Amino acid sequence: MxxxxxxxxxxxxxxxxxxxxxxxxxxxxxxxxxTGGDYIVEYTALSRGIYNQIIINKKTISSLQQRGGTPSLHPCEEKNWNTITKMLGPIEVENISTLEAPSKAFQYDGAAIAHLKITKGDKTYESAPFDHGNPPKEIAELVKVILSISENIE
The missing domain is CATH 1.20.5 (Single alpha-helices involved in coiled-coils or other helix-helix interfaces)
Incomplete structure (x- = not known):
């Protein structure tokens, strides 16, 4: 009972x-x-000793440097958001999962494994894994901008 x-x-x-x-x-x-179905851009890089998650949308930038930690939140400046959306323009987000990584050091712990995730409305597109610091050329400039924005807000 x-x-x-x-x-x-x-x-x-x-x-x-x-x-x-x-x-x-x-x-x-x-x-x-x-908000008009704006993008949410998420970059994650991780390995045994590294965890870095950056999430950027039109209003905020969230940066998390350790698993299970508390993310630091900052407002996303309009110039940063405009740069992100400009970088997204030529990228066919529907095809980012098919982009070839220029190297695969992440497969043997030679580099942190990274992913780029782009959400537009209710659809999410995620890249294939690539080496942190060496993304596929089609998204390389966007990744560089995301990392730069994240480093400059802290």
Whole structure:
């Protein structure tokens, strides 16, 4: 009898938690829609000793330097956002997953593994993995700008 009550309670807690997660995701999508479906650009580089996650949207720049840490948030200046959107212009975001990395040192711990993720509205496009510091040429300038903006806000 107690087992059934305990199981019911656990299932109810999981259901409530799932609803909260879906509500948070829905709120993020609503915000993206309200701002005209602007881009969210995320760059992540990681290895055994490195963790660097940069997320930039029209309003904020989030920088996280350690797993499980608290990201530092800064307003995104209009000039930085304009530079990002200008760099995104010639990139076919739908095809970034097919871009070839110029080197693959990340495969044997010779470099941190990096990814570029671009979200537009409700669609997310993610690059294939590449070496931190050596992205595919099609996204190299964008990655350079993202890293530069992140370094200059701290």
């Amino acid at each position: 107690h087992f059934i009550k305990l199981t019911s309670l656990i299932l109810m807690l999981f259901t409530l938690q799932s609803c909260k997660c879906q509500q948070k995701t829905s709120n993020l999508n609503d915000e993206s829609t309200q």
